[in-house]
Amino acid sequence: MLFNSIEFALFLPLVFFLFWFVLKGNRKGQNILLLIASYIFYGWWDWRFLGLIVFSSLLDYVLGIQIHKEQLARKRKMYLLLSLLVNLGFLGFFKYFNFFTESFAEAFTLFGQSFEASRLNIILPVGISFYTFQTLSYTIDIYRKQLTPTKDALSFFSFVSFFPQLVAGPIERAAHLLPQFYVPRKFKYSVATSGVKLIIWGLFKKMVIADNAAVIVDGVFADYGGQSSVSLIVGMVFFAFQIYGDFSGYSDIAIGTARLFGFDLMTNFKFPYLSKNVSDFWKRWHISLSTWFRDYLYIPLGGSKQGEVAALRNIFIVFVVSGFWHGANWTFIIWGVIHGLLYVPLFIQTKFLKKEVSKARWRVFLNTLLTFTIVCFAWVFFRADSVNDAVNYIANIFGTTATGNFFMQSKKYLLISLIAIIGILILLFTEIIFERKKHIEIQLSPRYLVMISLLILFFGAFKNQASFIYFQF
Template sequence: MLFNSFTYALFFPLIFFLYWFVTKKSLKVQNIMLLLASYFFYGCWDWRFVFLLAFSTALDYGSGIMIHRSESNAVRKAWLIISVGLNLSFLGFFKYYNFFIESFADLVRSMGMSPHYATLNIILPIGISFYTFHGLSYVFDIYNRRIQPTYNLVNYTLFVSFFPLLVAGPIERATHLLPQIEKPRVFRYEKAVDGLKQMLWGLFKKIVIADNCAYFANEIFNNSGEQSGSTLVLGAIFFTFQIYGDFSGYSDIALGSARLLGFELLKNFNFPYFSRDIAEFWRRWHISLSTWFKDYLYIPLGGSKGGNWMRIRNTFIIFLVSGFWHGANWTFLFWGGLNALFIMPSIIMKTNRNNIDIVAQGRLFPNLREAFQLTTTFALAVFAWIFFRAESLTHAFDYISGIFSASLFTVPTIKPYLLFALIAFFMVIEWLGRENNYALERFGVKLPGAVRWAFYFVLIGLIFIFFGSEQEFIYFQF
């Protein structure tokens, strides 16, 4: 079931009605209803994988209790290894089996041998990377004595499978979401309105921006050998806006849906294309994944306490692992390594925390220095996204070599002027709202109500105009 579908447009209002008007007198019944709705939501993709989700949930629920109850460090570590090992084994099989088999076969062929191997027609369970990380963070936190386990199986299962975040995040923490599940929620009109506005902006990002950019990005990337350098640059820029509109749009709809049900999920995007360096970009892009790797990988590896060598080593590790988390392709590993190289000067010179405030805070326009920083950081992000989008490393390098040719200085063969105008409109609204949690949070608060409502109806009209076939979100494949 897609957020940008008529099915969800029927599903969510029904859940909202049952939640606030039928089951509101009992927290237990509310949670059971949300749990059933979440499993139904997930089962709409492929009912067979409901059992995998249930097994992963039961594994981490039981492991957390056993770790907490045991006074022996050896036993606690054994249960941690069981949980982590089984979770990563399932993730590795479904996501990486064919990649490792094919990569090993390529290595053997490079030695002059002819390997015989078989790949499997494996269907990737949607959301497996996200709900696996939900459970792992819970077990890690219990092992490190940050939290105590919950003995309420319904509450824990809902934490793992809550439908707004189930298939593409944000990657929640038990310390943040479980307390909200365990206490009664109260309907607040202003929160509901806020949630609706964030859902509206998320749908605009996905349907109007991302899906339109996808059409041209796909056309250019799929026929890159026939395109001029200037057109290839345009394709990379279109994909840059496609992936942001697609993924942050999903997150906006997820956060808005949850807020309508009385929950606050972790913020996943914070206007990353308004970053002044790559370090700031990664504090603003897919925040829940970046902080997950920081807390459960970077810091346990020693973080930045061991001098420059350790900081460099650990930074490369988390970026390479982050790249590999995205998919079984060398392009993702290269993309992760490239971002590590981009961030390395600030790591070595210890300037990676220089830009922690909001760019041009309190001002309408950035100064010249900020404008230069924004432009160069955006250009680096666009360049890196080429590897993320390309089908293979060969495709990526051919694409880049096509850019740096004489045809770079020609007029692009594709000129979608309406899309240019939509992107410009989108970025202006994002810029004006960059000091808030999302672009529309306080947009137009000083304007008359009629003007604000006219603006909302413009967004709704654009969504209906550009709504075509239901396009999946990019991060469903991860």
């Protein structure tokens, strides 16, 4: 079920009514409702994969208790490994089986041997990367003795499948979200109102910016060989805002929806295109994933405790794995490698040379512009179908003789481009204001809220009800 669908527009008010007006004060009844609603929400896409999320929840619920009860270090580790193997095994099969078999076959070809790989018609369960990492953090934290396992199965199953953030995050930790299922909820008008405002802001980013930009992006990337340099740049920049509007829009709607039921989710984006360097970008972009890799990969690898060289190695591993997490394609791995390489000079500057970044306004502006530019070029690899396509796309920006301009191909595309540009300018203007106020969340005034709502109504892409990009991850 999509946040930007008619089905969800009917689903959410119904669940809200039952939650607060029928089951008010009944914590267990509310949790049962949330669990059922979450399974309906997830099963709306493909009911067959409900068994997978139920099994994953049951497995980690039982293993969490066993890890906590067990005194022998060997057996505790065995239970943890079982959780890792089963969860990552499911993720690996559904997401990476074809990638590994095809890469294996291609490796044979390089040595002059032929090897025919069988490709399976595997459907990727929506959100598997998100809820897998969420349940894994639960068992790992228990193993580290940083968390006591719950014996409230209902709360745990509701935590894993909580529908606002189930399929595209934020990736919540049990220590933060799970306790919220234990306590009675009281309706707070101010919290619910802030949730509605965040939902509207998220819909604006998704429907006005992302979905309109997507039309131009798809057209440019489909025929990048026939596009002018200007058109290629437009396609590249539009994709940067498409993926940001799409993904951060989802996070805003998820956080806002959770607030309607009295739940607090972590902030997942903090105005990333206002970043002053790549390190700053990753402190602002998909925060729930970057902090997950920090706590469960970078630190276990040794972090920075083994010296600067080892820290650089560990950082680079994290970026590569982060790229691979996004999808079974070399384009995502290269995207991760690019960000890892871009991080190295900054790391050397701050760690080896002990040099701080200048805070002069003109320097900050140039650094922000430079960071956005290199992030945009990296996004080409993220969007392209293959590494070869990405390389050729970038090469054509600097050396094409083609004269095509997809965004001016018709009045329709020109209008869509203008709508996307207006949305982007409103987004940047709003974020700059709140960045200067040191706010990490947009707080819409009533007049601004009305304007945004009208933009969604008149310029939102309603017809296609486009899926969210991160559903594929």
